[in-house]
Amino acid sequence: MLRSPFFNPFSFLLVFFCFSVEGYSQRLDTDFNAEKREESSFNIRLLRHGIIGVSSLQHLDLSAEVLQFHYLTRGGTNWGLTLYSTQTLWRGNKQDLRNTFDFLMNPIGGLANGSISGKIPFKLKPDKNSNLQFFLGSKWIEGPPAPAFRTPRFFDHYLHLGWLHQRLLAEDPLTNSSLSFWLFPYFQLHQSSATDRRRFFDELLPPLAQGYGLEIGIDYNRQLKLSLYGQQLLNATPQSALRLFVARLIVAYRF
Numbered sequence: 001m002l003r004s005p006f007f008n009p010f011s012f013l014l015v016f017f018c019f020s021v022e023g024y025s026q027r028l029d030t031d032f033n034a035e036k037r038e039e040s041s042f043n044i045r046l047l048r049h050g051i052i053g054v055s056s057l058q059h060l061d062l063s064a065e066v067l068q069f070h071y072l073t074r075g076g077t078n079w080g081l082t083l084y085s086t087q088t089l090w091r092g093n094k095q096d097l098r099n100t101f102d103f104l105m106n107p108i109g110g111l112a113n114g115s116i117s118g119k120i121p122f123k124l125k126p127d128k129n130s131n132l133q134f135f136l137g138s139k140w141i142e143g144p145p146a147p148a149f150r151t152p153r154f155f156d157h158y159l160h161l162g163w164l165h166q167r168l169l170a171e172d173p174l175t176n177s178s179l180s181f182w183l184f185p186y187f188q189l190h191q192s193s194a195t196d197r198r199r200f201f202d203e204l205l206p207p208l209a210q211g212y213g214l215e216i217g218i219d220y221n222r223q224l225k226l227s228l229y230g231q232q233l234l235n236a237t238p239q240s241a242l243r244l245f246v247a248r249l250i251v252a253y254r255f
Contacts, residue, residue, distance in 0.1 A: 065083070
């Protein structure tokens with residue numbers, strides 16, 4: 001088993017702290033309230049979520065949603081500002097290019113990952129809803145050690161834009177239990193400087209990369225969440241490792 005050289009005691013303490021504070025949130029919130037709200041609300045959330053992910057690029061990682069600012073309007077529109085931090089616990093291949101690419105393709109990946117999100121409802125019912133959803137953010141990614149004391153880190157700026165469908169599958173008020181489902185097909189863009197693309201991806205990925213993604217998930221009791229992603233960048237060099245379809249499984253638990 002190979003341990004990531006990116007893991008350090010500071011990161012461990014940061015993750016431990018995030019798991020120890022009160023709060024609640026997730027990348028895709030579920031809300032089945034079809035009634036018009038009397039007033040808008042604003043929340044600042046620190047999380048107690050443990051998030052574990054594994055990808056087809058043979059990475060096992062641990063993430064924390066460090067902080068979220070959340071604003072909900074009377075009409076049901078959601079706005080948020082969220083900060084994640086992810087550390088690789090294990091990697092199953094020795095290719096630096098693929099290891100770095102895994103952070104780029106992880107929606108919550110990077111040493112630091114900040115995003116602005118918006119969810120605009122189209123149709124709201126007590127047991128299902130449809131929304132326009134977007135995430136616009138930047139990831140601070142650490143690649144392999146660079147020669148000549150050059151920094152091994154770079155920024156990737158991204159956009160995820162798609163249609164979000166959520167459905168309540170089962171609910172029992174007597175036991176306070178519920179099971180819900182979501183589906184989120186989306187278009188994605190990733191932008192970095194041409195210099196960083198050459199340094200970290202051998203010109204196999206253009207400065208502006210575009211592709212698609214699909215997220216499917218279930219939420220049990222708003223506590224245990226299971227998400228499955230499938231993604232591909234379409235304008236990477238054909239037949240290269242960066243043109244592969246990448247799958248990722250993420251499990252999040254609220255303590």
